[in-house]
Amino acid sequence: MKKTISQATIDRLPLYFRTLRLVEDEEMQIISSEELGRRLDITPEQIRKDLATFGQFGRKGIGYDVRELKNKIANILGLQNNWRLAIVGIGHLGGALANYVNFASLGFSVVALLDINKKIVGTEVNGIKINDSADMNEIISANAVDIGVITVPAGEAQSVAEQLIAAGVKGIWNFAPIKLTVPSKIPLVNEDLSVGLSALSYHMSQN
């Protein structure tokens, strides 16, 4: 697999994947870059450039084979792994993520919830029981968790990351507003919801 795919392209791949799945449900077998672009508000040129990064798919004047392209994108993104997530910190954001429907559409499943607050330990969110963070090792291992999602306050995030990695997670998705230090073999993605909002501000300021 090539390592040269740009972050911007990687960020568009889940959008392509999800649209191709819808298109497949509509029983379309071939889709043009124009039609994909129309559905996604992305230029056909951008789509052809993105998809050309990982091989020749399109047939000139015909389009892309929907199933073939969908499977290829799933493979590039590693979605066939059906990664299993544990969320640590079940406040507003953790609760929102536990309920977020888009994850399942990409093959991710939330399998465990953890919190230190005894008042909510034992209750359920979206049918998943909240466990005590003190039992992290056992819960991560028993549920074969791949990805640790950190939605605790900034001051607790580094310690939670270390506990998650010690418990065996293979990747960290961090929502706490702090730079985490993790071993280089553990992929880490930091999420900052205000990035999208700042982009909106930028576009509003151009008017």
Place this chain on the structure above:
Amino acid sequence: MKKTISQATIDRLPLYFRTLRLVEDEEMQIISSEELGRRLDITPEQIRKDLATFGQFGRKGIGYDVRELKNKIANILGLQNNWRLAIVGIGHLGGALANYVNFASLGFSVVALLDINKKIVGTEVNGIKINDSADMNEIISANAVDIGVITVPAGEAQSVAEQLIAAGVKGIWNFAPIKLTVPSKIPLVNEDLSVGLSALSYHMSQN
């Protein structure tokens, strides 16, 4: 203002801004691209390239003037507008956004919350009262709302977008998993939380 700044650069500007603000609080007046890079896990080359997009700031062998650069980035992103947000749909995600601390650090304020569920209308989240969506026009206008944040289910999102625009918002930040149709003069940013998760999956699959 140049229109040629890439989306990827725009997405990094809030990270630069936030770090520069911290650096300013530490009373540093000059920062090198190496130090900025170290704090952000971004290469100094990438930082110099991003910042060169909008003019000459750095002084060779010295660094960037912290306050000047911070103000310039705020200006490019339009943060000096101190945009006012209304969130429509106060479920888990709407509630999480109402509580999200990072917005304030960029000058955004959540000033109104709206929902159709009479059971929660009148209650408060983070000190802000939830109003009835039926009163949208009045609430948007009375609170001088600039940005409408849509966290309702997909089936209601288009109608909510139209109501928000009719009520006078100047931009839409959409979390509903659906493509919205809005007038071209209204900037729209779609947020999909699974994009970051897919990027993590990609990096985990490379190991």
